[in-house]
Amino acid sequence: MVKAIQQLRDAGIHPTAQRVAVAERLRTMEGHPTADEVLHAVRQTYPTISRATVYNALALFADHGVVHKRTLREGTTVYDLRSEPHHHMIDEETGVIHDVPWDALHVVGVDELTDFDVLEYQVVIRGRLHRS
Amino acid sequence: MVKAIQQLRDAGIHPTAQRVAVAERLRTMEGHPTADEVLHAVRQTYPTISRATVYNALALFADHGVVHKRTLREGTTVYDLRSEPHHHMIDEETGVIHDVPWDALHVVGVDELTDFDVLEYQVVIRGRLHRS
DNA sequence: GTCGTATTTAGACGCTATCTAAACATGGAC
DNA sequence: GTCCATGTTTAGATAGCGTCTAAATACGAC
Numbered sequence: 001m002v003k004a005i006q007q008l009r010d011a012g013i014h015p016t017a018q019r020v021a022v023a024e025r026l027r028t029m030e031g032h033p034t035a036d037e038v039l040h041a042v043r044q045t046y047p048t049i050s051r052a053t054v055y056n057a058l059a060l061f062a063d064h065g066v067v068h069k070r071t072l073r074e075g076t077t078v079y080d081l082r083s084e085p086h087h088h089m090i091d092e093e094t095g096v097i098h099d100v101p102w103d104a105l106h107v108v109g110v111d112e113l114t115d116f117d118v119l120e121y122q123v124v125i126r127g128r129l130h131r132s
Numbered sequence: 133m134v135k136a137i138q139q140l141r142d143a144g145i146h147p148t149a150q151r152v153a154v155a156e157r158l159r160t161m162e163g164h165p166t167a168d169e170v171l172h173a174v175r176q177t178y179p180t181i182s183r184a185t186v187y188n189a190l191a192l193f194a195d196h197g198v199v200h201k202r203t204l205r206e207g208t209t210v211y212d213l214r215s216e217p218h219h220h221m222i223d224e225e226t227g228v229i230h231d232v233p234w235d236a237l238h239v240v241g242v243d244e245l246t247d248f249d250v251l252e253y254q255v256v257i258r259g260r261l262h263r264s
Numbered sequence: 265g266t267c268g269t270a271t272t273t274a275g276a277c278g279c280t281a282t283c284t285a286a287a288c289a290t291g292g293a294c
Numbered sequence: 295g296t297c298c299a300t301g302t303t304t305a306g307a308t309a310g311c312g313t314c315t316a317a318a319t320a321c322g323a324c
Contacts, residue, residue: 016302036280050304055281071206076280089248104245107255108238116221116230121257123239127250148271182273187312208311
């Protein structure tokens with residue numbers, strides 16, 4: 001609770017009760033939830049919160065770097081809870097998104113791209129997770 | 133016309149009039165059109181074609197490798213008309229998707245990923261195109 | 265030509281996300 | 295503390311993209 005409030009303040013976000021509830025819940029979630037998954041999770045502790053508020057909160061968090069908005073799944077936007085850069089692997093069978101550590105891959109040639117300013121980049125892999 | 137029919141046959145797709153019309157139109161399109169953009173383009177030459185038919189045709193084409201379905205833009209799926217592999221740069225301001233030649237970047241370490249089978253990968257860059 | 269299958273069609277439906285207008289809360293000035 | 299201006303939340307309406315459905319149509323094999 002205190003941590004979540006501090007996290008929002010540090011990011012320059014006014015910590016309302018609803019936003020704190022969302023931030024709190026995000027800390028306990030894993031993977032790459034959609035906005036609706038966050039909405040339903042938050043409603044377990046804050047049943048009256050509205051859809052628009054959760055969507056607004058997530059958009060605000062993304063603007064302030066608390067989470068990252070990602071276009072990785074078809075039909076819906078997912079929120080990436082990890083702040084450190086990393087790559088992604090999307091399982092073709094299940095659609096599940098897995099993180100790939102930043103250091104596992106190295107992209108050569110980004111600095112030589114002169115046509116545009118690179119703000120961010122990542123490798124997106126489509127594949128299949130090994131059953132092990 | 134003949135070329136489009138041949139392209140579909142080569143891919144193992146039964147070339148109906150509607151599918152040929154879609155394939156024909158795709159050959160004249162540039163960039164990364166959405167299904168609805170393809171629909172409206174095709175209707176210029178085939179005004180009675182239905183939405184479902186264009187969506188079905190594109191899904192079929194994607195299944196047979198004629199085009200690639202890509203999740204790069206928020207809220208909608210785009211179809212990639214180029215068959216050779218390449219990377220993508222998404223302009224943060226305009227949302228326009230640009231192709232980056234495969235040879236412009238080199239990803240090191242993909243072969244060493246042992247947790248999963250890699251079917252395909254690409255670098256996705258977010259940035260800003262230089263005005264020049 | 266006849267039959268069975270594949271395809272197309274218009275419209276209904278579902279889902280994700282945004283917008284709207286009203287209600288509500290909050291922080292600062294006094 | 296009270297007042298006001300501003301920021302926030304809310305429920306429901308709305309919009310956009312995509313899929314589904316059932317009926318009509320076209321097609322290939324025989």
